[in-house]
Amino acid sequence: MRLENLCRLLNGTLLNTPAISEINEFGFDAKAIKRGYAFFSNDSNENDISQAISNGAYAIIATKINSIQDKEVAYIKVEDIQLSIIRLVRFMASEKSLVFYHINKIQMSIISNIHIKNAKLLPNRIHDIFKIIQNANFNDIFFSDDIEILNQLSPNYQSTALTKNIEIINSNSMFFVNFVFDEIYYQNINIPQIFLKDLCSLIETLSGNNIHFKLNEIKSLDHFEPIFIDKNFYPVSFGTSFRAIIVENDIELFKLEANYLANKFDQSDIIITASKNTKLDIENVAYFKNLNDIKSFKNFRYVLILCNKEELMERLNEKEEATLF
Known part of the structure; x- marks a missing residue:
């Protein structure tokens, strides 16, 4: 890139009349700068600038330039490094x-x-x-x-868009799905049904751009994750209990999921819960002081909880640790 074009693009000011006229590459690490590079100096550090020049930099781009160490190197002053990078x-x-x-x-x-x-x-x-x-x-x-x-x-x-119909096949679980979309049958896909429209609009975009993908590679989305539990709130294998705690760590998705469960199940079958430090603009939330409080919940099929899964699993597994002594 020609030097005058670079200055114009970065909205920068050339402070000297260097010998060079073109830049070949760009870099941010002074140690990795090579001959022909322009060096973006985030903090205008003189030592980094010296090293970049020693490594062969053709230009120095910085918000503050105290001195011109090498007159043959272009010194370009910009108002904002991040904005200059974005412009480039x-x-x-x-x-x-x-x-x-x-x-x-x-x-x-x-x-x-x-x-x-x-x-x-x-x-x-x-x-x-x-x-x-x-x-x-x-x-x-x-x-x-x-x-x-x-x-x-x-x-x-x-943005992705959903313009085609979805046909759900044998809807027996909330946590995986069989469906037909765009004349293709997808079986036992490890995605909760609540996110099926998100999935299909993505499929439509990927297919429309000839982007290859394999849905059977999906292991976990880290959202709306079920932890099946026994009567003592101890985790058991997937699907081996009629009760489960559904974990969500994103507050906006939590609100969406709470509404989904409220429309799908009787109120007596579900419990929506979150920390007392989290105030939500949804109805019928059971707030807890600490995660152990959820073990007092009774007569439910699903508990939707707003928390970190790893922290919850630690609490649910405490029973096993206690039996070791």
């Missing part, structure tokens, strides 16, 4: 005609499980985003659940 990433994405899709939290969990081959998930850190966009091919497709990042990179990002 946005330019590269446009140049390569990259395609961005917004997906929700559940779809992100699904797509993280199925290991898509010819599309990518967008990282959250700007440096990682820069690297993956820099190495992207023309027309590559990226998925992200972060609207703020997508708005910064490509305001014209797309």
Whole structure:
């Protein structure tokens, strides 16, 4: 990239008249800078700048430049490093005609499980985003659940959409599903039925873009997770008890799931519970002081709880630990 174009793109000011006229690559780690690179100095550290120049940097990009150590190297002053990087990433994405899709939290969990081959998930850190966009091919497709990042990179990002019918087959469990979608039969897919529409709208987007996926790779979404328990609240194998605690760690999904259970079951069959420190704008919530309090619940089929699964499992397994002494 020509130096004058880079300065214009970054909205930066060139502080000297260097010998170089073009930049070949970009880097953020002074130790990894090579000949022809432009070095983004996050904290304007003089030692890092010196090392970058020693390694062959053609340009230094920083918000604060105290001195020009090498007159042959371009010194570009910018107001905001992060914003400058975003401007450069946005330019590269446009140049390569990259395609961005917004997906929700559940779809992100699904797509993280199925290991898509010819599309990518967008990282959250700007440096990682820069690297993956820099190495992207023309027309590559990226998925992200972060609207703020997508708005910064490509305001014209797309969203998944469900336009085809779903036929559920033999609906015997809330926690896995058999269904027909787009004339394809999917059997024993390890996804709760409450998320089936999220899944199918994602399938429609993946199929429409010829993105390969395998739903049988899904192990757990980390949302609406059932822990089947015996009468003493001790965990048992999946499906071997008529009672289960359903764990959710996301408050917005918890509200959605509470409404789903309220519409699906009689009120006497379900208990919705959360810490007393969490106030929810939903009805009939049983608030607890600590997780052990849920062991006093009686006469239920399902308990939906807002908490961390690992912490809950520790409490439920305390009985076994106590018997060792």
